[in-house]
Amino acid sequence: MNVLKTASLLAVIALFVAALHPAALAQGVDSQMLLHPPADSWPSYHGDYSGRRHSALAQITPQNVKNLTLAWAFQTDQRAEIKSSPLLVDGILYFTVPDNIWAVDARSGHQIWHYNNPKDKGDHIGHRGVAMYKGYLFFLSPDAHLISLNSKDATVLWDITVADVAKGYWTTMAPLVVGNHVIVGVSGDLDNLPGYIRSIDPETGATQWQWNATPPAGTPKQATGGMTWMTGTYDPDLNLVYWGTGNPTPVLNGKTRPGDNLYTCAIVALNPDTGKLEWAFQVSPHDTHDWDAVQIPVLVDGDFHGEPKKMLMQASRNGYFVVLDRTNGKNLLTTAYGPLNWSLGVDKDGRPIPNPAKEPAPDGRLIAPDEGGLTNYRSPSFDTKNGLFIVDAHPSWSIYFAKPADGAYGWAGADYDVWGKGVIEAIDYQTGKIRWSHELGPRGSGAGVLTTDSGLTFTGDAMGNFLGLDSSDGKTLWHAGSGSRTQSSPITYELDGRQFVLTSSGGVMFAWTLPEGL
């Protein structure tokens, strides 16, 4: 056999092997993977750009889910709870708690590497995960640095500052990669600081653009705030990034910041190449209850009362479910999805009208929902099969106080939870009606929601059970006690022909799959 023949044969074999094992030759995440995530990946926080957290995988079904078994569990051995959504790229999972990243073999659950970079400064309240572009991870630290690390061995390529921790900023979110942009948001509502979104060059760490949610601190009669602490979504056809902004500051005292306080508590559409604002829809004008509108802006294409629409849906912390036309930000539906008592209704543009009598007061105001909101940062899911927006809701009541002595800086008041519970709600997106609901227990659950094409909804209850529900009626089909509460949103992927579902509770990551022979 001559050399040429041998080389040809080897090339053919190599191509054949590559076709069988696409991951074997992959080099991290590229734009195509983010636009069209393969079944054996979860390459970004939401799994894809839509934020639907819905998978086409259908090996685990309503019929066989009762057989689900533990593939492995990974112990972070940290006090911090896992609040991150893992990435899966080239067979390796990446997930975080503050100051820590783990690279874990998705087949076996064993650690490949552990990056630990303890920071004294910055709020360590939680961490939502990393982003990836080519072979590099992007990790935000509590002291508001963005760090680029080689995904092979966690060596640091660059480390830049995205906000000033000394002023009171910190960072927790998983960046969003769009084209040649790493888009990050910031946290910091304990001080009167403006929130912003910043785009960073993945290769160099240079700032490409910054969009400010609010004017600089000290601007008369203007709110600060509008923190941008959750990962947005992206429509490649419209080339728009959608992002939620947080509450205004001072938080509970609205007197020094009259008016709507744009762009706090809003959903904004930005051009990812320039940072230019295309439109904004304010979900909570003049908020005085800490109700960020950072909940996932979920992108859905479908019928709305007989007309095909490109929609954006958000179950917002303030208790309203909104559906927008995402081409222009015009409102299609605004409806309460649980008890709320702070608004006078909805204006002609679909924006809630805050009731001044329900602003925090010296002798207290009874308010629904509570400060944690009717939902919070964990992901909802849009079940494309049943046309349902499925969300971990938190019907709740609380009392809000503010008095002149509380001042006009930072929190500037006090509030206390009175009562709450958790309920999974399946919302018909065209009417806002609750198609089914599933009680989760007292106080509420911290679990996000994942749905699959086979008709399953994965989430968790208030007591620490992982749940697999029938997406058509919410009935429980599978459960497993986890020993702690879930604070993250599940993901799913297929590897070696097997579908896995990943759920976390406390500091442990669990991988579930159907049994197979040894």
Added chain:
Amino acid sequence: MKSLGLVLRWRVLLILLLIGLAVSTAQTPTPSVPTQRAVKKSGTVARKSYPPALVQSGATLFRRDCSFCHGRDAGGGETGPDLTRSKLVTADVGGNKIGAVVRTGRPEKGMPRFDYSDQQIASLIAFIHTQKNNAPTKKGGRKGVDVADLQTGNVEAGKQYFEGAGGCASCHSPTGDLAGIASRYQGLELEEQMLYPKHAKSKVTVTPGSGETITGTLDYLDEFTVGLIDATGAYRSWRTRDVQYKVDPSLNAHVDLFDKYTDADIHNLMAYLQTLR
């Protein structure tokens, strides 16, 4: 059982603290306890100061791990109470109370535990006590809720609401279970108890497929398991699919009122309850 014991011990400790310390901690004098002012004054004298370096390292640690819930200045933030007016902090001497809470956490209130070194605990205590000492002279920032803030209601209207529209009298009596309630709880704590008694336990009755009905205090309930503490103090549980069970719905009456109350109803009801000393 270990954790239950712990919770019970905490509850007992807390109740003791609440009773024992109400006297020394109220921020606003109320007519019911005439000795408060004097006690507070003597408490003020006993302030301890801490080395600035220790306070600074405590501040750094506090901002890292505690500030989200308790505020950067320990004056309260999202969900966490204002520590500068916390009864437990007031009662703390050199960390003998705070240290345990930090190390054990308060899972029932959503507070995690922290694995701190003794030095870290010492710095945290130095910071919290310093913040507490400085709080009365600090301008702005969160100041919490005073008993005096909760005096805007009308006693007679509250009594009418109690006996009428509120339906309170169907379960409660001012001369029975609520006699002296305003001596046991004051201010914000009384209002929170009134709106929903978070720590109240419900009775539950479980009827197994065979055997006798068991009544006890509900200790655990999810979709799959019901657990109670029976008359002997023992924990017993069943799969929910195997039994009939019924939780006493009395507490739901508090929940049913939430969307009926006006804020004036709440303030009036508070005014009335504060007369039940």
